[in-house]
Amino acid sequence: MAEIATVSTAVSWAPRGAWAGIAQPGSFGATGGAGVLATLLDGFGLATLIAAPGAAPALSRIVEARLGIALPQAPKIASGQAHDAIWAGPDQWLLRAASRDGFAGLLAELAPHGAVSDQSDARAAVRLSGPRVRDLLAKGVMLDLHPAAFAVGDVALTSIAHVGVQIWRLADGPDGSVFEILVPRSMAGSFWAWFTASAAEFGCAVTAAPVAGPR
Amino acid sequence: MRYSAFSLLAQAFRGHKGWTPAWRDPEPKAEYDVIIIGGGGHGLATAHYLASRHDITNVAVLEKGYLGSGNVGRNTTIIRSNYLLPGNTPFYELSMKLWEGLEQDLNYNAMVSQRGVINLYHSDAQRDAFARRGNAMRLAGVDSELLGQEQVRAMLPYLDYDNARFPVQGGLLQRRGGSARHDAVAWGYARAADSRGVDMLQNCEVTGITMVGGRAVGVETSRGPIRAKKIAMAVAGNSGRVAAMAGLRLPIETHVLQAFVSEGLKPLIDTVVTFGAGHFYISQSDKGGLVFGGDIDGYNSYAQRGNLPVIEDVMESAMALWPGLGRVRMLRHWGGVMDMSMDGSPIIDTTPVDGLYLNSGWCYGGFKATPASGFCFAHLIATGEPHPVAAAYRLDRFATGRLIDEKGAGAQPNLH
């Protein structure tokens, strides 16, 4: 008994991601080719950076020196090797790391230069692509996502089906536009209910991206 | 000419050739004892009660468009007196009593229909708040009943009880609440006032208030200047504009409220129902249309029209409450401009300008108040003293802190 308890204690602190119990790999909706592909993202590091008044350029220089990416001054995402700087409001960014490995240390390094708040667990993230991805998003996003209006690298804070989201466009994939969306963790279930209802007519394949590194 | 089943039948045999105009179309006189600015429900009711209760008949109602062209003809026709605060409850109860005798008073069938008003609650806290209100109503001599879910279900079987995001737990019912035919209210008051000699001046827009020594002595209008001993404003939605003519600023913002009507349907719902987990209220007119509405659009506007976000919010609430409405079609929607006051309650008072009387700030609850508003405003104009049931509706209450904030929403008009 004692042994079992020890084992279960060790296992029990294992993290449980934002999609757990909500979304899992598989497919749903119309059959015959998925019009929408959803990749569930987990295990990334995420933090809010806010510059002090007048200190945005300085903060940007520090981030650039450390990570090789400058903080975008407009609603854009700047991507480096393993990090993204995502505009999140005036003088405010989300810093995303592909892995949580070493992320706390990075945040500690940045903390003297701006307000840093860890948000790694605060959002559920999903990457959406597929030939019908814009038709799907048109059912919730009140923004013009036409390639000419929302360029690769553009970011928007907006809402989908009464859920506040942050969305950006990545480089095109084989089926055209690719988007990533961050959803407040607590509303991931409602977001997913909207998503499944809206994507069903196009057919949807859901996969989970491999988690990079320990969490 | 008196209206009755007999006169109707008599006229039927004469091809209805004998009916006369419901009111005269007189030329403005040079001077009146009282000028009422605004030929909407409240202004017309004020005229009727001035003439019928205070024998003041040298009165003109000045209307910039046609009689009843404002909110009296743009609302969702609900009447009720289910208020919480002592500043409000007796006033609305007086209104309810006047509604109950309105047809006989006016000799006009405004189709006052006491079919009940149910405010639904969806949580324990909301139930307790409704209980507080229901008890306050009883203390003020108003009928109220707190219903549980099963009682509501028996009355409103179509609502969503099983799959709702915010399940209906029960409701606060005022059986004497209901609805009235809005246009007929305006017409009935206009006809009754006219019959006592009040002049209805349509297409008569007030463009200025004439001041002599700090006193309001007349108005400039699109039909020429008119002098008056007393000038009474009842111009909901435009109170700020008219008050500004006398140099006054008010604790009021003008907002747009949209309303909706469906296609005509056979009877579906017998009472007025308000959703407690969103902004939505619905009833069915005698003609069969579902009449419904929601929240104000939320921004200052004089445009008498609103926008899609609120329309969609209303429809979402409709479906959340009553999923059987999905295939019912919305036939028309429109907007009215509201005097949204800073505490959500009205103002019936004198003003810092001598001779100028103010009736405003009805937010989007002005229709039900029409009779009492006219009654109490007439009392104030005639006697110079506020009517006891309207004594709380003072302009200085914002300075003294004697607010009448039913919702506890604070000094932000679009939250009331």
Add this chain to the structure above:
Amino acid sequence: MRITCPHCGARDAQEFTYLGAADLKRPDGMAATEAAMTDYVYQRENPAGTHRELWYHGAGCHAWLVVTRDTRNHAIAAVEAAKSRKTGAAA
């Protein structure tokens, strides 16, 4: 309605929350009088015409904006960030 957020671009008004008149000046500090505060909290110009008003981009960048809008027809003439306005005025 569409409001062009100076940070985010043109968005549906649904993303914003309205507050009211933008140019009221809070009587700050211990010396402020109750009368001045009453005026600030309650009295409104409420114009039929050009209105400078505060909107909060709650579903977007969380910026408070000063929108210049005609209350008769909803036409918007200008939008600026409230924060930059105030700091600009102070400078």
Add this chain to the structure above:
Amino acid sequence: MSGQSFRLVSGGLVDRDRALNFSFDGKPYRGFAGDTLASALLANGVRLVGRSFKYHRPRGVLSAGPEEPNALVELRSGARREPNTRATVTELFDGLDAASQNRWPSLVFDLLSLNGLVSPALVAGFYYKTFMWPAAFWEKLYEPLIRRAAGLGRAAGLEDPDHYEKAFAFCDLLVIGGGPAGLAAALAAGRSGARVILCDEDFCLGGRLLAEKREIDGKPAAEWLAATLAELENLPEVRIMSRTTVFGLYDHGIYGAVERVGDHLPEPAPHQPRQRGWRIHARRAILAAGALERPIVFPGNDVPGVMLAGAARTYVNRYGVLPGRETVLFTAGDDGWATARDIAAAGGKVAAIVDARGEADPARKALADKLGARLFAGGVIEGTRGGRQLDGVTIRDASGATMALACDLLAVSNGWNPTLHLTSHQNGKAVWDEALQCFVPGTLPAGLAVAGSAAGHFTLGQALEDGARLGGEAAAEAGLKPAAAGPVPMTDPEATALQPIWRVKGAKGKAFVDYQNDVTDKDVELAAREGFRPVEHLKRYTTLGMATDQGKTSNLSGLAIMAEQTGKTIPQTGTTTFRPPYTPVAIGALAGHHRGKEFRPVRLAPTHDWSKEQGAVFVEAGQWLRAQYYPKPGENDWLTTVNREVQAVRAGVGLCDVSTLGKIDIQGADAAEFLERVYINGWKALPVGKARYGLMLREDGFVMDDGTTSRLGDSHFLMTTTTANAGKVMQHLEFCHQVLWPELDIRMVSVSEQWAQVAVAGPRARETLRAVVDPAHDISNEAFPYLAARAVTVGGGIPARLFRISFSGELAYELAVAADHGDAMMRALMRAGQPFGITPYGTEALGVMRIEKGHVAGNELNGQTTPRDLGLGKMMSAKKDYLGRLMAGRQALIEKDRPSFVGFRPVDPTQRLRAGAHFIGIGKADIMENDEGYMTSVAYSPHLNHWMGLGLIKGGAARIGERVRAYDPVRNGDIVVEICSPVFVDPEGARLHG
């Protein structure tokens, strides 16, 4: 099964190879793909399709479009029943099931048609003049009768089984209407590369081209149409949306539209919605919605078989249906003649042409001769024969002589009204065009142009020219180079002369202005007589134009008759104002996905699944679902469970999720100063590593929110808000920062979603935590005293925050970890607390314990209370300015007898208290004047073994020990309570510091 005896052997756009079965009033029929219900009924010789609103008169198909006032049916059955569905725009599908409405017992024999017998009394507004006596009879007798008789179809009432969607679209150009003008516009803009959305309410594009025999560039128009559609479909930035009605124009170029995705199917296709509500954002829009034909007001103009001439043409040319065997044409202009020509060409017989214009020119005479029709130039129809179907007409010729003529179709042509509805949605007023004898668009909303018939440009040539020009302009506006514009296609000539007649006078019988609402010309006269002359009075008094067709066929006639009555012109009398929607829109389409559980998003704590596993019952708390209590097997009522939970906490230890509280990270050099200004109490002196309770007011002096805020660093605070107000407080703080004091260095972000937080409360809380918090952290009472707030680690290095704060009054902590670890945290605590009987508790037990401790919560923070009211006046700093300071000090808010906060206990301990009860003095009457306050919160205390309450009462704490009545008539409650301290348990706070 009846044959399609009125179907032409060839012609039309129906697919004769695809027969579709359908039924009407239970009788089976057959039509073809491409039919509407109306065309299929007419093909089968069904003329009587409905009953009118008031007199229940038999009615047939009047039109072939959305303006139809008569042919309204209940479509489908059961939960999918759709009342008031216009047969003229209902696409036929196999298995379609429709029923007539507003009749009893049957369409053919309708008892309420007896209303017709008393119709002399049922004039406009009759109900305002009667039913007044006795007063009580209105609700009991008159109104129920009226309500039953009124209304049209029956709504299903049952939950709509189909689903709906919303969608958002953006374009350079929105083209509304896919007729020749719209197609030309879409083509011109689309060829330039513009992003174009072309919407048409019909299921086929082409508009009137589908209904007319016309030529473009010397070839049948169908060829031009096919080529144009093919080209549009190949343009990548052009999107064609058929079955899509643009119903409204809103501010800043936003158009509402509804797409009928599945209405042409028996049920929507799998995974597809029935309808989709669109919000289309258009830089420019072109209204090319065509025109609606006008009827003529004459006695008997409502008998089934009286039809608009253009509609008759539609049935012949588009649907291959002859709407009558013997046709009489009654026309006021050239356009009607095309109907006679097309009917004759299709093999129908045209018995007579009654052209109300005077002397006919030779060409018309020749054409009449050619068609074999008798021509009555200057004649009118002054009556019809037939009840349920037209048998004949009475013609009065130019000399005044009358004659009867048999016919089964009377085609009526009185010119067309531009479909300018959308131009008036932004308060735009239409203007009268004397030459065209119709209203045309006046001042246009920004970004909207009007093309073709909708602009009063009634010829095909004008439509094509308008479209091409405006489409090109829209592309240029979008910054695109116009494509090389080819020549505007040539069209065959058409005659459009018109002298409209608004009504035929000097004849007897009911002449209908508004068919659906049964408004006659006499009703309009009565309105004029009684002074209801402004157009809005006319509409409201007579109900003219208020039916489901919104007066599309009636408004102008009504206006014209009023003008004639008052001796004014039509424009002097008024304009017709159209309000959205253009045609009625299903409520479901505008609600979309948001119904049932999806009405609003649900927020779930990171510990939600764990709570579910523990058997929690959940409760809605704002957007959140929170664990309310955790029943165990054998516990049959919630109170038993809650009592157990409370006792477990007070005796041992319990845990309760508090992740839902708002958490705001506040950093910056001025963070402490900022808190000074937004909270009523002081913050600058708070040491790092400590938490403090704070209260914030609205500027009007009433309490907005409360919570504990911790100082994590010199310039770093973590504020907590109540669950309900988290969003509101964030917005408020942003306001304070950005609008009031932008000069302060404050940086704020919500971290509510990042943290899973749990309250661990009870005498054994420290021991429980000791097993979870890593040993390196000293959490002893000395090292971690009450109100300590520090970062710790758990589970071997997992970052966490520990706060020693208490809502329950017990030794209590809140432990927070990153949300991914929330589930694990609960399990670890459960294991650690097992020896102490650790018990999960929900919001109910939380509420009981806070009431036992006299803490205020949502019921007290109701927006109507000041800090003084709540006994928290001492927190109000006198040394600093803060939001709400001045307004909270107003005269009426500091009066002695303002109700203030105390506790209550029942004098008879077996009695139950209820929140919402009012306090009345013992022996005093139950009247408002004796109202002393009310109970805000109640709970059963298992500690005291009786109910306890919190509330606000005049005089407050000064009256402790007094007895009053808790009066609760809505629940039949009236009990004596004693005013007591609001702290029921451990008033010394010994447990807290243990």
